Amino acid sequence: MGIAIAERAVEPEVTAEVSWELLLRAWQELDIPGGWRAEIRGEDIVVVPPPSNAHGLVASKVHWTLKKIAPEGVEAIQNVGVRIPALSKLYIPDLVFIAESDVSLDQPGLASANLLLVVEITSRGDAEDDRGDKRMAYAKGEVPLYLLIDAWDRSGPTVTLFSEPRNGDYDGAQRVPFGKPIAIPEPFGAELETADFPVHPGVPKHT
Missing domain, CATH: 3.90.1570.10 (tt1808, chain A)
Structure with a gap:
């Protein structure tokens, strides 16, 4: 699973093995600055600025x-x-x-x-x-x-x-x-x- 900033996704550490449930759990546990948004796009979590x-x-x-x-x-x-x-x-x-x-x-x-x-x-x-x-x-x-x-x-x-x-x-x-x-x-x-x-x-x- 990769985390990207401002639309630039990084290569995921795990690809096919990453399940939807694991991505959701990771998304829920993210601690990001106020006003920023995190989206799940395929196997990446992308963080977008305000x-x-x-x-x-x-x-x-x-x-x-x-x-x-x-x-x-x-x-x-x-x-x-x-x-x-x-x-x-x-x-x-x-x-x-x-x-x-x-x-x-x-x-x-x-x-x-x-x-x-x-x-x-x-x-x-x-x-x-x-x-x-x-x-x-x-x-x-x-x-x-x-x-x-x-x-x-x-x-x-x-x-x-x-x-x-x-x-x-x-x-x-x-x-x-x-x-x-x-x-x-x-x-x-x-x-x-x-x-x-x-x-x-x-x-x-x-x-």
């Missing part, structure tokens, strides 16, 4: 906007583990929505299949993971809706809602630039405004 202020601001805006319109009994939780055992992965997305009745208090992290919506906000160093590996992992884990807020999109900041998971990816995708609303289907049934999402200096804006 996000930027702009990143946190977007997470807060999405949290409170969608929480207001979520059905009673649906909770918004930031920075909680999401288990995808079929892929030996445990991610810590920026935000998830889940029925409170589906939150287990005696298991590490949340079961991906119980989630209603996962939100990831890209950082400069992990944008490709959010766009690719995590998208496919959430689809494999039967997460019905994956909201990707990509402030580092090369064509300009965008928001994409992936839906209809099937065969390890999403069949549906709705994409808008920052500044345009995006429709979030049931159980939310409303539009998410993106006009006040901050744009990082140097990132091209849509015209």
Whole structure:
């Protein structure tokens, strides 16, 4: 099992012999600095530094906007583990929505299949993971809706809602630039405004 800092994984000391249960146990026993996050990615535990202020601001805006319109009994939780055992992965997305009745208090992290919506906000160093590996992992884990807020999109900041998971990816995708609303289907049934999402200096804006 290897531990990597800021997306740079090291070679694991043990490969095939490392079980999912052992990785989970090691993850639970990690003592990492406040604000940092540790994720299980295959046979590695990757430690990621705290996000930027702009990143946190977007997470807060999405949290409170969608929480207001979520059905009673649906909770918004930031920075909680999401288990995808079929892929030996445990991610810590920026935000998830889940029925409170589906939150287990005696298991590490949340079961991906119980989630209603996962939100990831890209950082400069992990944008490709959010766009690719995590998208496919959430689809494999039967997460019905994956909201990707990509402030580092090369064509300009965008928001994409992936839906209809099937065969390890999403069949549906709705994409808008920052500044345009995006429709979030049931159980939310409303539009998410993106006009006040901050744009990082140097990132091209849509015209």
